[in-house]
Amino acid sequence: MRESNTPPKLFLQFLRWFCHPQMLDFIEGDLHEFYQRRLRNYGKRRADILFVIDVILLLRPGIIKPADGNHRVSSYGMYKSYFKVGWRSLLRDKGYSFINIGGLALGIAIAMLIGLWVYDELSFNRQHEHFNDLAVVMQHNTVDGEIDTYSSQSYQLGSTLRSNYDNLFRRVVMATFATNSILGNSDKIFGATGMFMESEGPELLSLQMIRGHRDGLINVSSLMLSESVANNLFGTTDVVGRSVRIDDREDLQVVGVFRDIPSTSDFKGELGFVGPLQLVVNRGGRNFGWVNNWLQVFVQVEENLDMQQVSAAIGKVKLNQVSESDKRFKPELFLHPMSRWHLYSEFKNGVNAGGRIDFVWLFAIIGGFILLLACINFMNLCTARAQKRSKEVGVRKVIGSRRGQIITQFLIESLLIVTISFILSMLIVQTLLPWFNELSGKSLTIHWNSLLFWITLSSSIILISFIAGSYPSFHFSAFNPVKVLKGTWSIGRHASLPRKALVIIQFTVSIILIIGTVVVYQQIQFAKDRPLGYNLNGLLTIPMKTPEIKKNYNSLRNELLSSGKFSEVSTSETTATNMWWSDWGFQWRGKDPNMQDMLYRGAVDYEFGESIGWKIKAGRDFSRDFVTDSTALILNEAAVKYMGFESPIGEIVQGYGKNYTVIGVVEDMVTQSLYEPNKQTIFLIDPFGQANYINVRIAAQASTTEALFLLNSICAKYNPNTPFEYTFADSEFAEKFSFEARTGKLVGIFSTLAISISCLGLFGLAAFVAEQRTKEIGIRKVMGASVASVWSMLSRDFAILVIISCAIAIPFGYYLMGRWLASYTYRTPMPWWIFAATGIGALLIALLTVSYQAIKAALINPVRALRAE
Amino acid sequence: MKNYQLGEFEELVILTVGILNNVAYSVSIKDEIDSRTSRSVSMGALHTALKRLEDKGYLKSFNGESTQERAGRPKRYFEITALGKKVIQLNKETKESFWKAIPKTVMPLKFS
Numbered sequence: 001m002r003e004s005n006t007p008p009k010l011f012l013q014f015l016r017w018f019c020h021p022q023m024l025d026f027i028e029g030d031l032h033e034f035y036q037r038r039l040r041n042y043g044k045r046r047a048d049i050l051f052v053i054d055v056i057l058l059l060r061p062g063i064i065k066p067a068d069g070n071h072r073v074s075s076y077g078m079y080k081s082y083f084k085v086g087w088r089s090l091l092r093d094k095g096y097s098f099i100n101i102g103g104l105a106l107g108i109a110i111a112m113l114i115g116l117w118v119y120d121e122l123s124f125n126r127q128h129e130h131f132n133d134l135a136v137v138m139q140h141n142t143v144d145g146e147i148d149t150y151s152s153q154s155y156q157l158g159s160t161l162r163s164n165y166d167n168l169f170r171r172v173v174m175a176t177f178a179t180n181s182i183l184g185n186s187d188k189i190f191g192a193t194g195m196f197m198e199s200e201g202p203e204l205l206s207l208q209m210i211r212g213h214r215d216g217l218i219n220v221s222s223l224m225l226s227e228s229v230a231n232n233l234f235g236t237t238d239v240v241g242r243s244v245r246i247d248d249r250e251d252l253q254v255v256g257v258f259r260d261i262p263s264t265s266d267f268k269g270e271l272g273f274v275g276p277l278q279l280v281v282n283r284g285g286r287n288f289g290w291v292n293n294w295l296q297v298f299v300q301v302e303e304n305l306d307m308q309q310v311s312a313a314i315g316k317v318k319l320n321q322v323s324e325s326d327k328r329f330k331p332e333l334f335l336h337p338m339s340r341w342h343l344y345s346e347f348k349n350g351v352n353a354g355g356r357i358d359f360v361w362l363f364a365i366i367g368g369f370i371l372l373l374a375c376i377n378f379m380n381l382c383t384a385r386a387q388k389r390s391k392e393v394g395v396r397k398v399i400g401s402r403r404g405q406i407i408t409q410f411l412i413e414s415l416l417i418v419t420i421s422f423i424l425s426m427l428i429v430q431t432l433l434p435w436f437n438e439l440s441g442k443s444l445t446i447h448w449n450s451l452l453f454w455i456t457l458s459s460s461i462i463l464i465s466f467i468a469g470s471y472p473s474f475h476f477s478a479f480n481p482v483k484v485l486k487g488t489w490s491i492g493r494h495a496s497l498p499r500k501a502l503v504i505i506q507f508t509v510s511i512i513l514i515i516g517t518v519v520v521y522q523q524i525q526f527a528k529d530r531p532l533g534y535n536l537n538g539l540l541t542i543p544m545k546t547p548e549i550k551k552n553y554n555s556l557r558n559e560l561l562s563s564g565k566f567s568e569v570s571t572s573e574t575t576a577t578n579m580w581w582s583d584w585g586f587q588w589r590g591k592d593p594n595m596q597d598m599l600y601r602g603a604v605d606y607e608f609g610e611s612i613g614w615k616i617k618a619g620r621d622f623s624r625d626f627v628t629d630s631t632a633l634i635l636n637e638a639a640v641k642y643m644g645f646e647s648p649i650g651e652i653v654q655g656y657g658k659n660y661t662v663i664g665v666v667e668d669m670v671t672q673s674l675y676e677p678n679k680q681t682i683f684l685i686d687p688f689g690q691a692n693y694i695n696v697r698i699a700a701q702a703s704t705t706e707a708l709f710l711l712n713s714i715c716a717k718y719n720p721n722t723p724f725e726y727t728f729a730d731s732e733f734a735e736k737f738s739f740e741a742r743t744g745k746l747v748g749i750f751s752t753l754a755i756s757i758s759c760l761g762l763f764g765l766a767a768f769v770a771e772q773r774t775k776e777i778g779i780r781k782v783m784g785a786s787v788a789s790v791w792s793m794l795s796r797d798f799a800i801l802v803i804i805s806c807a808i809a810i811p812f813g814y815y816l817m818g819r820w821l822a823s824y825t826y827r828t829p830m831p832w833w834i835f836a837a838t839g840i841g842a843l844l845i846a847l848l849t850v851s852y853q854a855i856k857a858a859l860i861n862p863v864r865a866l867r868a869e
Numbered sequence: 870m871k872n873y874q875l876g877e878f879e880e881l882v883i884l885t886v887g888i889l890n891n892v893a894y895s896v897s898i899k900d901e902i903d904s905r906t907s908r909s910v911s912m913g914a915l916h917t918a919l920k921r922l923e924d925k926g927y928l929k930s931f932n933g934e935s936t937q938e939r940a941g942r943p944k945r946y947f948e949i950t951a952l953g954k955k956v957i958q959l960n961k962e963t964k965e966s967f968w969k970a971i972p973k974t975v976m977p978l979k980f981s
Contacts, residue, residue, distance in 0.1 A: 027916060029935065029942025030895045034912075036938050054912045062917035 107374025
């Protein structure tokens with residue numbers, strides 16, 4: 001048996017492991033020789049034992065190899081040479097390197113910006129101490145078969161949850177929605193946004209106190225200020241105990257100052273001050289029934305309770321309490337956890353319909369695709385240069401490179417390029433960040449000193465260099481050295497196939513992005529062009545906050561009108577651009593008994609219509625000449641349709657305990673969302689004394705600056721303790737599509753970048769194709785080909801690729817944008833020319849890019865082309 | 870004169886290399902020492918000594934043939950360098966001078 005004639009393997013391995021490589025051969029030989037001899041003389045067993053003893057005795061300082069073998073040293077040299085060769089090949093083809101690194105850096109920069117944005121969105125609210133157990137109580141209500149969802153609640157709910165569900169909630173805090181109040185001390189007055197809440201509020205919202213304590217809000221005359229408001233008001237934060245006058249009504253004592261709410265919180269901008277809820281209750285004018293929703297209820301769920309179960313447990317709390325007639329709205333309470341506030345804020349028909357998460361996904365996908373485009377560029381340019389570097393690979397292989405080493409070499413080159421691109425892209429990001437922040441309405445920064453940032457950065461460098469470098473390195477390392485060195489090797493038809501596929505992917509993505517941009521802009525334009533039903537130009541609103549201005553309103557109005565700079569002045573409960581107040585419980589002739597009669601209400605005064613410039617379709621406007629107009633009603637067209645009137649003038653509508661006579665019909669106005677159908681709205685002369693806004697129309701011939709100046713001085717006269725605040729109706733209106741406008745702008749920028757990165761790649765590719773075919777072009781020209789024919793020959797290939805991309809991208813884009821538009825009730829059609837124009841545009845851009853190279857190649861002197869060798 | 874270090878075992882090894890003139894490689898050296906003395910030399914000790922002698926420049930080595938018996942591994946032959954010869958010569962003289970200095974009464978000369 002051969003097997004038994006060999007010494008114990010384990011010890012042989014051991015010897016090989018520890019022995020100095022220079023001595024190993026002889027020593028092993030000696031051991032074998034002795035072993036064979038002993039095998040003959042003493043037999044296997046003894047020979048084995050002696051062998052083991054010999055090996056163990058060899059384990060001595062002169063023979064054990066040094067701790068640091070010479071292995072590492074030689075690899076280091078190899079890697080160094082890889083970097084050197086990579087660097088030299090970058091320098092040799094400067095144009096190519098520029099396109100490659102520039103394109104990649106641009107792509108990475110965009111991906112990085114989007115990454116920062118996504119990170120910011122995902123980390124929203126996380127700084128709150130009770131992030132995991134905090135929730136707001138929301139309710140679903142069914143109106144006319146559709147489920148409406150909102151977070152406003154009644155005053156009753158708080159105490160009920162607190163007393164009856166004590167075991168579920170650690171804290172229950174009622175708070176008003178963010179309101180604008182006037183704060184003042186002896187020196188200064190200005191408006192600030194804040195909330196009034198119960199005393200546990202600051203603890204629940206984990207306000208970071210600089211002065212005072214979180215439990216300071218017990219007294220009804222206490223007040224907490226944010227750092228910036230305190231600084232504005234007093235010039236310091238050391239203000240505990242100082243007094244602040246609020247809304248020119250109450251004097252409150254400052255009991256605490258907290259840090260400004262960070263920009264990554266949904267309370268951002270809503271907590272300039274925190275006052276006691278009891279103050280609002282004491283002011284009066286609030287209803288405390290179960291159906292009067294005017295505040296929000298925040299809860300902190302007991303630890304180790306499941307939010308879903310708690311949510312289910314309180315579902316019927318309101319339903320059990322409301323009157324029989326209000327049960328038809330089927331109010332259902334549920335908890336909306338803080339972790340979902342920011343990203344999943346929308347509800348459609350009682351189901352959570354996402355919200356910003358859609359945009360997080362959208363941008364993340366766009367960012368990923370742009371990065372992919374840049375990587376594709378890199379792969380394409382590298383493989384296109386294959387011919388240039390094939391000789392080098394051939395020589396390396398002949399000398400003895402293994403395939404793995406060639407792969408390593410090209411991966412290291414890609415690492416080099418990606419690292420340079422990353423450094424460049426960080427510079428780009430750093431310069432673009434202020435601009436991007438303005439565009440996205442955020443305050444993003446690069447987290448230079450966060451470990452996570454560096455880990456992400458270095459792992460993405462490695463990942464991207466691997467992705468981008470994988471195809472070229474496997475492509476290069478597969479060369480057959482004999483063919484390459486003999487020169488019989490050429491790229492061949494099939495080699496360019498993957499490259500073509502990559503170009504198609506690039507252009508498909510770019511075209512889809514362009515289609516998206518065009519459709520978004522189309523939709524914004526469509527919404528902007530929607531007939532408003534009133535006139536925004538020169539219309540502005542002034543909030544009425546103090547009792548003083550309400551008292552002085554008539555004198556104020558008279559003085560404004562007599563100045564001649566204002567054509568009309570009126571008051572209303574809500575502004576024309578946002579009439580959100582809805583009511584029900586109306587009766588009229590021919591009303592369907594099952595109808596839930598939800599009507600939006602505009603409580604206005606006699607001159608409201610005149611001041612906003614509405615258009616009466618039938619009947620007449622309100623007039624002070626008719627005493628009966630205090631019970632008159634004007635409907636909009638949608639309301640006429642909703643209530644089912646044939647000829648509405650003269651009809652009686654019962655509501656608010658009175659009989660109202662319809663005196664006119666007004667053209668539909670956009671008083672809420674631009675993308676929803678006009679709401680059924682009734683207008684009546686304000687019976688509640690709820691006027692909150694003054695509507696002022698600047699006369700057509702007056703200059704806006706002068707009018708504003710005058711307005712300021714007149715307001716100061718009649719409302720001395722309040723800063724002058726006003727809003728132009730058109731800027732308030734612009735808010736309605738600001739989100740769409742912002743999204744459109746961002747998507748537009750991204751798609752521009754996507755197409756330019758794609759074109760950059762195409763440009764480089766065309767250059768290499770032209771260079772490869774120099775000889776062919778020379779021969780063609782000698783034989784009589786014209787410049788035009790050479791141009792078309794070189795451009796045709798690329799044109800076909802772009803056309804294929806169009807064929808893929810257009811149906812895909814149509815489908816995607818159709819789905820996006822479906823979320824808007826009032827939406828633009830998608831005319832065919834958008835797609836045609838996008839396709840032709842992409843083709844033209846691609847051809848322009850290629851043409852530069854094609855024409856350059858076509859114009860070259862054929863003699864020179866043919867002589868070159 | 871410089872101090873030429875030569876240990877006792879090293880002296881044995883270098884002398885054996887001299888004896889085995891031209892066919893001195895580790896196995897034959899070990900066999901030779903084993904047969905001439907009553908001790909069994911371990912591979913480890915021998916290789917260490919050979920390496921040290923080579924490092925000191927007393928021995929030089931060259932690769933020899935490889936055989937089936939040695940599983941294809943080459944032999945390494947040793948021979949004494951000029952320096953090596955000088956050193957053993959010097960060593961011998963030094964010892965002889967010591968021998969001569971011993972009084973005859975202590976160590977009467979014996980003749981075989």
